Amino acid sequence: MTTQLLSSRLLSIQPSPSIAANALANELRAQGRDIINFTIGEPDFDTPPHIIQAASAAMQQGDTHYTDTRGSLALRQAIVSKLLRDNGLVYDLDEVIAGSGGKHIIYHALAATLNAGDEVIVHAPYWVSYPDIARLNAATPVIIPGDESSGFKLTAQALEQAITPHSKWVILNTPNNPSGAVYSREELLALAEVLRLHPQVLIMSDEIYEHFVYDNACHLSIVNVAPDLKARTLIVNGASKGYAMTGWRLGFAAGPSVLIKAIGKLISQTTTCPSSISQAAAVAAFAGDQTPIAQMREIYAQRRQRMLENLDGIAGLRCASPQGAFYIFANVAGLLGKQSPQGQYMASDTDLANYLLQEANVATVSGEAYGMSPYLRLSFSSPMDVIDEGCRRISAACRTLR
Structure with a gap:
């Protein structure tokens, strides 16, 4: 079989760069290389015991069968309660749905709504999969270039x-992800003012890192500050990051019932x-x-500070302090x-990432993967000693460049 038999849509995209970088780091480790992996986009913590116990009990009780396509009633009730408790948002049961991870929800939401010729607006730096999921659904991703001077945030004018x-x-x-930017109330209000002028535009609010914000930052959804946009906003979230459950593959969405029903179909x-x-x-x-x-958030805050301090003295490298996530x-x-x-x-950030992998045995992800160069994304979801050693290696490798 040749690639000529594959779909043109599939051939138009690349494998996820962040997953590929992590896979390469693991492959090199299997070959005996001492690789420090700063590519990883998941918590290094184990899933909390009470969550594992609930899964074990479900298996023992025979809860091993199909559920409602939207998710079990108990799960949807828990999602509705979580949105009220954590976010101050009121949703009905027919306005929430569970999926096999947040990415699964995003894919199905775009597949349910996009037609050939439609456009999906994505601001750089972006999570690697947004543009390609749009392309897979015959739409055109419209990339808005990012700007470090604006905190890597989308502006109303742009x-x-x-x-x-x-x-x-x-x-x-x-x-x-990857910048750690957290939008303020004022910034979301400004974006909402623009969106009110364009009622044909749907809004996807990916809030998977909501629990990890630092310093004086506060996570808000655009629905919090502009309730009138709720009828065309889909909030995407899940258990992966906040509860250290990436491998469990459990995401959810909250939004208008018509769209939720379409995703369910x-x-x-x-x-x-x-x-x-x-x-x-879940x-x-x-x-x-x-x-x-709260315990994980405190540890991440300490790790963030340590990595910033370690990278601060490297000539030619500059770091903005992230307000959220763990990068x-x-x-x-x-x-x-x-x-x-x-x-x-070193012609590009990709060249630098390759150099650090080969010379220093440190795996990172180039900013090119996130639509914005020249940057590197480094995850601080690793223990302190690993962060210290990885940054020491990066520093030593960078000092040899002339």
């Missing part, structure tokens, strides 16, 4: 300029429903003890144009 009669979605991600023809075991675990996550979240998006413009002792020329 949004207004990007909207056309073909615009179907604008995707907001706060806290942001697609899920009924694809995955049928999320895993019943993961759903039982009920315990969303409705049970929330103490582990540092480091500006590496000062390292481009240099050469390694072996004559390798």
Whole structure:
């Protein structure tokens, strides 16, 4: 079989760069290389015990069968309660749905709404999958270039300029992966003012990192500040990041019932429903003890500070302090144009990422993968000693560049 038999839509996209970088780091480790992996986009903590116990109990009790396509009643009730408790948002049961991860929900939401010629507005730096999921659904991703001077955030002026009669979605991600940007009330209000002028545009608010905000930052949904936009906003969230449940594959969405029903129709023809075991675990996550979240957040805050301090003294590298998530998006413009002792020329952030992997055994992800160069994304979801050693290696490797 040749690639000629594959669909043109599939051939138009690349594998997820962040997943590919993590896979390469794991492959090199399997070969015996001492790789420090700063690519990882997941908590390094174990899933809290009470959540595992809930999953075990579900299996023992025979809760191992199909559920409602939208998710079990218990899970949807837990999601509705979580949205009220954590976000101050009121949703009905027919306005929420569970899926096999947040990415699963995003894909089905776009598949349910996009037609050929539609446009999806994405602000850089962006999570790697937004543009390609749009392309897979015959739409055109419209990329708004980011700006470090504005905190890597989408501005109302830039949004207004990007909207056309073909615009179907604008995707907001706060806290942001990879930059850690968290939108303030005033910034969301400004975006809402623009969106009110364009009622044909749907709003996707990806809030998967909501629990991890630092300093004086506060997570808000655009629905909090502009309730009138609720009727065309889809909030995407899940258990993966806040509850250290990436492998459980359990995400959810909250939005207008018409869209939720459409997503459910697609899920009924694809995955049928999320895993019943993961759903039982998610009920315990969303409705049970929330103490582990605060504990993880405090540890991440300490790790963030340590990584910032360690990277601060590296000439040619500049870091803005992230307000949320667990990544540092480091500006590496000062390292481009240099050469390694072996004559390798640093023409791009991708070249630098490859150099650090080969020379320092440290895996990072280039800013190019997130639509914004020259940057590197470094995850601080690793223990302190790993952060210290990884940054020491990066520093040593960068000092050899001339």
